[in-house]
Amino acid sequence: MKIAIAQLNPTIGDLSGNARQILEAAQQAASQGVSLLLTPELSLCGYPPRDLLLQPAFVRSMADTLNQLAKDLPPQIAVLVGTVVPNDRAVQTGGKPLFNSIALLQDGDVQQYFHKRLLPTYDVFDEDRYFEPGQASMAFAIDSLKIGVTICEDLWNDEEFWGKRSYEASPIEDLVAQQVNLIVNLSASPFHMGKQRIRQAMLHHAAIRYQTPIIYANQVGGNDDLIFDGNSSGFDRRGEMTCRANAFEPDLVLVEYDHTQQDLCLNPNQIAPQPENDDAEMWSALVLGLRDYVRKCGFSKVVLGLSGGIDSSLVAAVAMMAIGAENVLGVLMPSPYSSKHSITDAVQLAQNLAIKTEILPIGDLMQSYDRTLAELFADTEFGLAEENLQSRIRGNLLMALSNKFGHLLLSTGNKSEMAVGYCTLYGDMNGGLAVIADVPKTKVYSICQWLNSTGQKLIPAHVIVKPPSAELKPGQVDQDSLPPYDILDDILHQFIHDNRSPDEIVASGHDAATVERVIKLVIRAEFKRKQAPPGLKVTDRAFGTGWRMPIANRWLPAAAHPATITIKP
C-alpha cells in the first residue's frame, strides 16, 4: 500500500491557500496510486496560529474550509488534515474550548477526528493556552492496515529515550496496546541546531522499542520567528530510516507499506541528503526563515545597513540567497569615525554578492544633532548619548528608505550582542526581522568560513580577520567592552541554554568577575530585547517567544538600571 507525506509550507491564517496546497498534493499523490496522504499538524491554518484561535469566526471558517476540502478531494485517497475541533463539553465540565486535532477525510466527508494528547507548554509553545488534551489515542484502518494517529508532542515522552517522563500519558503505548500496524505522527516541529539528530534518534528508538513502523510528517517553512525544517521521514520496525523528505523545502514523499512483511519498505532514492554540517544546516535555516518572512509579509525587496563587519555581511549573503541579489539593497553610512576598510570591505562584499548599494554619509546629521543639543549637552563629555545617536541616525535613514521604497528593513545584530545589550535600541536594532539574532558571534564566524569554503568566497577575507568594531568613536573595538567572543559565548550558553547559576559557570572554569559582569549585562538588557524585532530561532533557546523574563527584576541584582545602560551606543 502506498502512503505519501505532504511536507507543506502553509501560511498562518491562509485557510483557502493552505487547503489548496493540500488538495494539490492529494491530486498528485492520487495520480501515483497513493491510498493515504499525511499532512502536518494544523496544516489547514499553519502552525502556530496563536491567538487567532480565540476568534470564533476563525474556528468556524476552519470547519467550513475542512468540509469543502473533504468534498474536493479525489475519491480514491484518504487524507489526514490538521485542524482544530471545538470541545463541546468545555462549558459543562470545564476545560479549554478547542482540541488540536487531525481529521481523516475520506469519501467526501470527515470520517474521524484524533485529538492531540500531550500539549507542549514550554519554550515557544503555548498549547495549554488554547487546547484541551485528548483523553484517548485512536486508530483507523485502510486496506486492513490499522494505523495509530499521534500529533507531534504525543511521541516526545519516551522515558527510556529521555531519561525522564514529561507527561503522565503515553499515546504510543496506548496505540501499541491496540495492536496497530503503523503509527503516524503529524508534526509542526520547529528547527533548532541539532534537533534533527535528536528527532531521528528518538523515532529510531521508538520504532525498535515498540516494534512498530513510524511515519513522521513535519511542516516546513518559516512563520515569524519559527523555522520548520521538514525532514519528514519513515522508520521501519527495526528502526531503520526508509525515506526522508528534503530539509528546508516542501516535498512529497512516497512510502510503501508491505502487508506481507508488515513493515515499511526501504526506498534509498527517497532519502534526501542532509546538510553537510551544522553551519550548512543553520545557513539553510536562515535562508528559509528570511525568504518566508519576506514573502508571507508580502514584501519582495529588503534593505540593510552594510558596515563592512561580519554580521551585516552574513545577513546580506543570506538575503541574496533567499530572495535574489536584485532584491537586496545595501546602504553604507560612514561617519567621521568610520575606518577606510568599513567602506572598502562593504563595497567588496556587495560586489561579491552582486547587490546594489547606496552611500549616505552621516557627518552632516551628526553635526545637526550636536547643534540641536549643544545648549543642553554643554559641559558634558562625549559618551553613550553621542555614540547612540550615530546608530540611531543610521536607523532613521534605513527606515526612511524602507518607508519610501517599500523594502523590508533587516536588522543584523547577532545573539551575543542581543544577550549583553551591545546594540542600540532604535538604532542598529531597527528592522522588521532580526535575521541572525539567535546566532552567537562565534557561530557567525564559522558560518561565514563554511560559506567561503563552499566555492565562491562571498565574504571578503578581511571581514573575517579584522577585529570586530562598532566604530562609534576613534579606535573602538568590541573587545574594549566585552570579553573575547569564545569566552563570552560559552558563558552565555551556560546561562541562557543551561539555566546555570553564576557560581556553576565559574566552577566550569571562567573568571568570576567576568561571569558576574556578563550576567548583569544580560539582565540589564532585557528592556532592549523586549522591543527587538522577531528573530529567527535557530538554537534551543532563543530570545523572543521562548524567553519570558521580567524587566523590573532584582534577581541576581544588576547594579545599574535598564534604560540607562547601553554599552554600545
Added chain:
Amino acid sequence: MKIAIAQLNPTIGDLSGNARQILEAAQQAASQGVSLLLTPELSLCGYPPRDLLLQPAFVRSMADTLNQLAKDLPPQIAVLVGTVVPNDRAVQTGGKPLFNSIALLQDGDVQQYFHKRLLPTYDVFDEDRYFEPGQASMAFAIDSLKIGVTICEDLWNDEEFWGKRSYEASPIEDLVAQQVNLIVNLSASPFHMGKQRIRQAMLHHAAIRYQTPIIYANQVGGNDDLIFDGNSSGFDRRGEMTCRANAFEPDLVLVEYDHTQQDLCLNPNQIAPQPENDDAEMWSALVLGLRDYVRKCGFSKVVLGLSGGIDSSLVAAVAMMAIGAENVLGVLMPSPYSSKHSITDAVQLAQNLAIKTEILPIGDLMQSYDRTLAELFADTEFGLAEENLQSRIRGNLLMALSNKFGHLLLSTGNKSEMAVGYCTLYGDMNGGLAVIADVPKTKVYSICQWLNSTGQKLIPAHVIVKPPSAELKPGQVDQDSLPPYDILDDILHQFIHDNRSPDEIVASGHDAATVERVIKLVIRAEFKRKQAPPGLKVTDRAFGTGWRMPIANRWLPAAAHPATITIKP
C-alpha cells in the same frame, strides 16, 4: 481570633527584600495580637516571576529564604507565605517541575504546603508553563479554627456565578466538604477596569453559596505591564463585606473571627473607600503602574515629549502625580508644521504641573535629513517617509536626553493609536514604558475631564477641545486618516475584547467599509506592536503579553503589507 492581611508590594526576584516586607508585617501584626497573617500569592518572589522559575538556583534560593524567614518570625504568629515547591515526582510520573504553593510558617519552621490547583493559562497568564496543578485542597487549624487554603484562580471557577465552568476541579467545594470554618484566598490578581466589581460580586456569591466566610489577600503594586490593585477584603457567611484594604496601596488589615458566631466580624472602620468612578480608578492604576516601574527599574526621573496634545498631557500629569513634578522633564520639539498652540498648550500644561521643560526645535535636523536623502528621494513626493522622519528625529532627541541624563523615557501613545498603527515605530513609540498604551482615546478624554473636575484644572481646556493632530504636515488632523474616535473605539473594543468578526461588528450598526478598514489596520500594525515598550494593562485585553498574534498572517487578509504601512508617519 485576630487575623491580618498583609497587602504587600513585592519586587520580582528581590527575595531578601520581599522576605523583609513579610517579616515587618508579621512583627507589626504580632504586636497587635494577631494569630495568623496572610500574604499574597508568591509573596516571596513577587508575581509573576516568569522564566526566573526555570533557573534552579532561583528556586533553591527561594527555599533558603523561606526557611530563614520561618526562623526569623515572631513565635506567636503563624504566617501564610507564597512560594514555589519542587514537584519531586515530576521525573518519574511526568508533569511540571514546580508547584505554585502557600507555605504555613509557624514555630520556626514550614509546617505545611498548599498547592494551587487551578492554573490560569490565558490572557497574560502562563502558569501551565511552570506549574503542576495540586491534586487536593487542604486545610489547617489554628485555635480550633479550621481554615481552608486556596490560591487565586482556585476560587475563579464558580459555574453558578460565571454561567460556565473553566476547570473540572472545584477547590472550594472540596474544602466545604471538609467542613472548614473559613476559606482564605491568597492572590496576585491584576487590575483591569471593572475587575474589582466582578471580584467583589464573586466573593460575595461564594460566601453565601457555601455559607462560609472568605478572606481574600491580594498583591498590590506594578510589575512591568501588570498593575495589582490590592483591594484585599473579608466577606462573612452572609456575603457581607467586613473589611477592605486600600486600593492601589500597601496595607495591613485586621480581621476578627468570632468563634461563637463562627463568622467574621464587621469592621466598618476597616473598609477603605473605593475610587469615585472608573476614571478615578484608572488614574490611580496608571499612577501606581508608572511609579513602580520607574522605582523598580532603579530610575528616579523621567523625560517625555510634550506635543500640546491630550495624550502627552495626561502622561505628564500621571508622571507628576507618581514621582513628583521635580522629577519630570517635558521636551517641546516644534517643527515648521507645528501650530502655535502646540507650544502654548504644552507650556501651559507644564506650568499647571510645575514640571521643567526644554525646547528643541527640529527644523535644522529635518533639513539635514532632506539634504542627506536628497539624491535618493529626488522625484518622489513628500509622504510617509518624510512624516515618519519628524517623529523619529523627536524620538532620537528624547533618547539622547535619556542616555545623557539617565531619565527613563515615557512614550505617550494611546490604545486606539496602537491598535490601528497610528504611531511611528522608532519615533513616538520610543520609551521604556508606554504609560497609556492600554487606554483608548475616548477614555483619555474622560480621564482628563474627570481630573480637571477634581480641583485644579491641570489639563489646559484648549488641549481637551482642539481636534487631535499629529502635525506632521500642514493642516493635518487625526480624523483625516481615522474614523471619529467614538466609532473607532467601539469597533476596536468589539474586535479586540469581544473577539467579534467583522460581520458581527457591522451587524451591531457600524458601516461595513469602516469596519473592514479598521480591522485591516489592526492586523497590519502587528509588527509595530511587537516592538512596542511594555504598556500598563488597564483593560481586560491589552496588547502585550495577553495578545499573541502572528505577524505574517493572512487571516482577514490585510491587502497591503506590514512594514510598508505607517498611516501616521
